[in-house]
Amino acid sequence: MTAPAERSRINFVRFHNARQSAARNDREILAAAIDHARAVAAKAVRDGDTRALHSLAEAIHAWTVNYEASRSRSSSSPLH
Numbered sequence: 845m846t847a848p849a850e851r852s853r854i855n856f857v858r859f860h861n862a863r864q865s866a867a868r869n870d871r872e873i874l875a876a877a878i879d880h881a882r883a884v885a886a887k888a889v890r891d892g893d894t895r896a897l898h899s900l901a902e903a904i905h906a907w908t909v910n911y912e913a914s915r916s917r918s919s920s921s922p923l924h
Contacts (some may be wrong), residue, residue, distance in 0.1 A: 856883070 845853070860880040867873040881900055892919035 860876070860883070863876045864873065864880070867876050885896040885900045
């Protein structure tokens with residue numbers, strides 16, 4: 845990796861780490877994480893990874909399905 849490219853990568857990581865660290869609540873943490881993921885996926889697309897955005901969407905969808913299923917199971921539990 846060239847020096848400017850490495851510097852750019854380091855700045856990118858520092859920016860997103862600082863934003864995550866500065867988040868004051870769960871909504872800000874989520875917003876920072878989503879923005880970071882979107883930026884990484886967009887860079888991957890620019891670098892030629894045509895599946896990056898689709899892969900990110902699949903990961904978010906899988907989390908959603910799993911979360912909804914676990915909530916459904918816990919709300920139908922006789923202990924609740």
